[in-house]
Amino acid sequence: MKLKWKPEINSSTVDSGRGRLSKNIANILRGTYKSLCFKKLTLVIIPDATNQSVVRFRIPHLAAYIAAACFSVLMLISISIYFVHAHTVKQASDLQSKLSGVNQQWSATLSSKNEAIELLQNEVIQLSQQAEQMKTQVEEVKKLESDLKTIAGIDHEPSNVAVASNSSVDKAKKDDNQPIAGESPPSTGVGGSPNPVSQDIILKLGHDTLASFTALNGEVQALQTNLTATKQKVADKQEQLRITPTLWPTSTKVVTSPFGYRSDPFTKIPSYHSGIDFGAHENDPVYATAAGKVVSTGKDIYHGNNIVIEHAKGLRTWYMHLNKILVNKGDSVEKGGTIGLVGSTGRSTGAHLHYEVLKNGESVDPKPYLKSIRKDDN
Numbered sequence: 001m002k003l004k005w006k007p008e009i010n011s012s013t014v015d016s017g018r019g020r021l022s023k024n025i026a027n028i029l030r031g032t033y034k035s036l037c038f039k040k041l042t043l044v045i046i047p048d049a050t051n052q053s054v055v056r057f058r059i060p061h062l063a064a065y066i067a068a069a070c071f072s073v074l075m076l077i078s079i080s081i082y083f084v085h086a087h088t089v090k091q092a093s094d095l096q097s098k099l100s101g102v103n104q105q106w107s108a109t110l111s112s113k114n115e116a117i118e119l120l121q122n123e124v125i126q127l128s129q130q131a132e133q134m135k136t137q138v139e140e141v142k143k144l145e146s147d148l149k150t151i152a153g154i155d156h157e158p159s160n161v162a163v164a165s166n167s168s169v170d171k172a173k174k175d176d177n178q179p180i181a182g183e184s185p186p187s188t189g190v191g192g193s194p195n196p197v198s199q200d201i202i203l204k205l206g207h208d209t210l211a212s213f214t215a216l217n218g219e220v221q222a223l224q225t226n227l228t229a230t231k232q233k234v235a236d237k238q239e240q241l242r243i244t245p246t247l248w249p250t251s252t253k254v255v256t257s258p259f260g261y262r263s264d265p266f267t268k269i270p271s272y273h274s275g276i277d278f279g280a281h282e283n284d285p286v287y288a289t290a291a292g293k294v295v296s297t298g299k300d301i302y303h304g305n306n307i308v309i310e311h312a313k314g315l316r317t318w319y320m321h322l323n324k325i326l327v328n329k330g331d332s333v334e335k336g337g338t339i340g341l342v343g344s345t346g347r348s349t350g351a352h353l354h355y356e357v358l359k360n361g362e363s364v365d366p367k368p369y370l371k372s373i374r375k376d377d378n
């Protein structure tokens with residue numbers, strides 16, 4: 001008998017194949033489980049000493065695999081921690097470098113700011129000193145203005161300028177700083193213990209200095225106004241002096257016959273003397289007593305050689321008995337200009353000058369007009 005196997009491909013055959021596959025897988029899993037759970041590895045520790053026993057450890061395969069897995073995980077974590085740590089250290093180093101750079105920049109900036117503050121503080125001190133100097137200078141200008149008014153004969157008026165500092169003290173300070181004549185100027189050396197001032201004091205000094213400059217600005221403006229007014233007054237006064245016959249007509253002040261009633265020098269009878277006689281040497285210069293215009297020159301038996309000069313405000317001056325006339329009619333003459341020479345022409349007993357002042361055509365006493373001689377330049 002011959003058997004011949006012929007596979008039949010039907011549903012029962014397929015089911016039979018699947019069952020065998022599941023069985024094989026189950027066998028493999030069972031074998032693997034047995035291998036992991038029941039097969040063991042033996043770890044032997046052999047000591048160097050011969051009298052000590054060998055130690056054996058039997059470890060299931062599963063425990064070995066778990067230990068290997070745990071070791072691998074721990075290694076992976078350690079490596080990760082190492083790289084994270086290295087990265088963090090690098091970042092920290094970079095940040096430290098940046099921080100160091102920024103710190104250096106701030107240090108440089110702070111140093112620069114401190115230098116600028118010190119410079120400004122020193123400038124505040126210098127400005128404060130300049131303000132004190134300006135106060136002294138304003139006081140000196142006020143004194144000059146007062147002297148100018150005194151010299152010009154202008155009435156003093158209350159000044160609008162009031163400098164806060166004590167002028168006499170400032171003047172005393174200034175005098176103390178002046179070198180004594182004949183001595184070499186003192187050394188400019190300075191010194192002293194270091195006494196740095198606080199920022200609050202510097203700020204107060206700056207505030208006070210600003211207030212001083214503000215006050216000085218107003219004072220200088222007021223002083224400028226006063227000086228302008230004084231300048232105008234002086235100019236008016238000068239012009240008034242120029243056109244008013246205040247000058248003595250001769251170099252001397254010898255009055256030989258005053259204005260008014262007297263005994264006539266020729267007839268000895270009471271008479272009226274309409275001017276002042278000045279004793280002088282023949283050919284002494286005769287001066288115009290004010291600026292004006294020569295309106296008359298001539299000669300007659302009474303007045304001799306004579307000159308009449310017209311001035312402002314209805315005033316005329318008359319110069320008589322001249323030895324010589326040095327101007328012509330129509331000439332403009334300046335105050336103090338030489339117009340003739342002393343003589344004794346006309347009705348005269350000797351060399352002298354008869355001088356008259358006429359106001360609106362009437363002879364008046366010349367004496368109140370006479371203020372100065374020619375060498376005073378008035």
Ligand SMILES: [Zn+2]
Nearest residue numbers: 275276277354
């Ligand atoms: Zn006379």
